[in-house]
Amino acid sequence: MSKVKVTAFSISLDGYGAGPDQSLETPLGKGGEQLHEWFIPTKMFQRMMNKEEGTEGTDNDFAEKSFENIGAWIMGRNMFGPIRGPWPNDEWKGWWGDTPPYHVPVFVLTNHAREPINMKGGTTFHFVTDGIESALEKAKKAANGKDIRIGGGVSTIRQFLQAGYIDEMHLAFSPVFLGAGEHLFAGIDLPKLGFTDVQTTYSENAAHVILKKGK
Known part of the structure; x- marks a missing residue:
């Protein structure tokens, strides 16, 4: 059965999924890049960057698993790119160049309409x-029975959480404090939303926490 999932989403020990003062130069906010230090060295991420090297082990296992059985993505506009307001032109096609790592339909939440973009490798960006x-x-419909991955950022995940649509989350808690920024769970009651099953696996760089709704 198709699930709506958050996978490999990095978060600080004090609950922030992005730092303050996000900008084109610092798209993850001040200090936000620290959240992903578990992911960047992995073989999975390096392969996304068209490189052969990379680490194996627990972090890479979770990185690999995060792409399994995904039939479609949903992401916020900030995750697609730094442009705000109306689209000035059609030049910006995402952070990942001509061959994004999604390889499935991606639905981008936005207030400004834009025609779909067909990319190499099977990715098509649709603007909703x-x-x-x-x-x-x-x-x-696009996933055709496979899972749907909610890709972020924080605001997008919070909207889907509050609406009760998310079935499962894999959060990677990085050993850092941000102190400010976008907090993932502020005002959200996870037990009330049905999340009762918790599994934790530790690596040298992160605590991988799986949250599932109880049966």
Whole structure:
């Protein structure tokens, strides 16, 4: 059965998924790059960067698993790119160049319409202007029975959490404090949303926590 999942989402020990003062130069906010130090060295990430080297082990296992059985992605506009407001032109096609690592349809939440972008490797970016329910409906059709991955950022995940649409989350807690920024769980009652099953695996660089809704 298709699941709506958050996977390999990095978070600080004090609950922030991005630092303060996000900008083109610091898209993850001040200190936000520290959240991903468990992921960047992995063989999975290095392969995404078209490199052969990379670490194996627990972190890489979780990185690899995060892409398994994914039939569609949903992401916020900030995760697609740094541009705000109306699209000035069609030049920006995402952070990842001509061959993004998604390889499936990706539905980008935005207030500004744009024609779909077909990329190499099977990725097509669709721009959804009528809310998360519409994006989820479109993603389910595109996924054709596979899972839907909610890719972030924090605001997007919070919207899907608060609406009760997320079935499972894999959070990678990095051993850093940010102190400010975008907090993932502020005002969110996870037990009330049905998350009761917790599994934790530790690596040298992160605590990998799986949260699932109880049966």
